[in-house]
Amino acid sequence: MRANVKLTLALHVTGVLPDGYHSLDALVVEVDAPSDVVTLDERGTGISCSVHGPTSRGVPSDDSNLAVRAARALLPELKTLSIDIEKNIPSGAGLGGGSSDAAAVIRSLSLQYGVSDARAEEVALSLGADVLVCLRGGVNRMQGIGEIVTPLASPGDLSLLIAAAPFQCSTPAVYRAWDEMGGPISHRVIEAPVLWASIWVGEWRNDLEPAAEKVAPDLLEFRMMVEAICGRPAILAGSGSSYAVAMPDAGVSAAAAAQIGAMKGCSAWSGRVSTAPQERSIT
Numbered sequence: 001m002r003a004n005v006k007l008t009l010a011l012h013v014t015g016v017l018p019d020g021y022h023s024l025d026a027l028v029v030e031v032d033a034p035s036d037v038v039t040l041d042e043r044g045t046g047i048s049c050s051v052h053g054p055t056s057r058g059v060p061s062d063d064s065n066l067a068v069r070a071a072r073a074l075l076p077e078l079k080t081l082s083i084d085i086e087k088n089i090p091s092g093a094g095l096g097g098g099s100s101d102a103a104a105v106i107r108s109l110s111l112q113y114g115v116s117d118a119r120a121e122e123v124a125l126s127l128g129a130d131v132l133v134c135l136r137g138g139v140n141r142m143q144g145i146g147e148i149v150t151p152l153a154s155p156g157d158l159s160l161l162i163a164a165a166p167f168q169c170s171t172p173a174v175y176r177a178w179d180e181m182g183g184p185i186s187h188r189v190i191e192a193p194v195l196w197a198s199i200w201v202g203e204w205r206n207d208l209e210p211a212a213e214k215v216a217p218d219l220l221e222f223r224m225m226v227e228a229i230c231g232r233p234a235i236l237a238g239s240g241s242s243y244a245v246a247m248p249d250a251g252v253s254a255a256a257a258a259q260i261g262a263m264k265g266c267s268a269w270s271g272r273v274s275t276a277p278q279e280r281s282i283t
Contacts, residue, residue, distance in 0.1 A: 003036040003104040004274060005089055005162065006096030006134050008238050009192075010200060012185075013178065013207040017145070022175060026142045027152075027200045028133050030278075031160055033271035036097055037086040038067065038104040044082050047071060053087035055097075055267075066127060070102035073123045074109055090267060092168025094238025096130045103134035107278060137278030139199070154275035155195035161230060161245040161253045162237070165222040166265025169212050169240035178211035186210055190235045193246055204235060212240040225263075230256045 010027040017023060036053075049068045051061045063069070067083050083105065089097030103124060110120045124131040129146030141150040178184070190204040213219045219240055226234045226243050234243035247253035253270035260268035 001038050001104050001108055002032075003038050003089070003097070003100040003134075004137070005031040005034060005271065006100055006130055007031050007160070007162070007244055008094070008206065009196075009235065009244065010202055010204045011206045011208060011236075011238065012202060013183065014143075016179065016183070021145050022178075023144055024142065024146070025202065027202075027204070028140050028142045029158075030134075030137045030139075030274040031162065031271040032274050033269045034088040034090075034095075034162070034267075036089050036101055036104075038101055038108075039084040039086075040105065040108055041082040041084070042080050044080055047078065047081045047083075049083040049085065051085045051087055053085070055090045056085075056087040059085075059087055059091055059098075066098040066102040066131070067105045070105045070123065070127055070131070071109060073126060074106055074115060074120065075113060078109075090164045090168075090242070092170065093164045093242040094169065094171075094236065094240050095162070095164075095242055096134055096238070099128055099130035100134045102127055102131050103137075103278075106131075106135055135278065138274060138276055141200075151277055152199045154273065155198055157275075158193060158196060158273040159247045159250050159253045160271050160273065161226075161247050161257050161260075161268060162271060163222075163226045163234070163243050163245070163257070163260050163266065163268040165216075165219065165241040165243075167216060167218065167241055169216050169219075171239040173215050174208055174212045174239040177214045178208060181211055181214065184210045188233075190233050190246075196246075206236040206238075208239050209236045212236060216241060222266075226260060226268075229259050 012025040124135045139152045186205045230245045257268040257270040
């Protein structure tokens with residue numbers, strides 16, 4: 001099964017909670033490229049995981065892998081399961097690859113074993129802030145620490161270019177920098193496509209961008225390169241180190257992605273927003 005990208009087209013940090021977590025208000029969409037491929041097989045012994053593919057370097061295949069944790073949490077009684085993950089979504093790029101893999105496991109096992117939507121979503125939320133929104137899929141408003149996910153009606157097609165820098169951003173480091181900087185609101189606002197402005201009243205901006213650029217100063221140069229090739233502004237994905245650009249059509253997007261991808265260490269994909277929520281269970 002495909003595990004798609006989770007992309008924030010807008011990310012507003014609305015506060016810091018007593019436990020140190022940050023509350024967000026974000027416009028989150030599912031994009032169909034790049035995608036991981038997750039395959040489950042109940043033959044064999046024990047619960048195991050194998051990870052391979054172009055972006056698999058550094059991704060754990062032991063019990064710390066979020067997909068393994070998802071299977072164990074959803075079905076503690078499960079004795080055998082082999083999880084194979086073909087990694088195409090880069091890690092540390094703000095694209096929710098690990099969370100999407102976990103959501104794919106929850107979705108598949110829920111269908112097979114008749115797990116209720118409520119139970120599936122409870123497990124998803126227990127695993128991390130992004131797993132629930134990945135489980136839902138489609139177009140959503142995500143609030144709080146990820147526990148409030150409100151589906152939004154897609155206003156139409158949206159072609160996107162996603163470009164990943166040749167380095168990673170540490171999410172905890174970016175949030176620490178945001179705190180140390182006094183919680184800045186990003187002043188760099190992207191003009192939303194006309195139809196999409198109708199479903200999101202807030203600005204298309206990413207409040208983590210100033211902190212991410214402090215943690216990884218090379219982000220600024222990378223963004224400027226992406227914008228020069230696309231001829232359009234780019235918005236940081238999550239805590240970085242990827243950027244997304246709303247493109248006029250798939251052909252223009254694919255051409256720009258090929259140009260960026262040809263540069264040493266850089267990766268880029270042309271994708272579209274997946275507008276339909278994911279089917280999660282048979283109940």
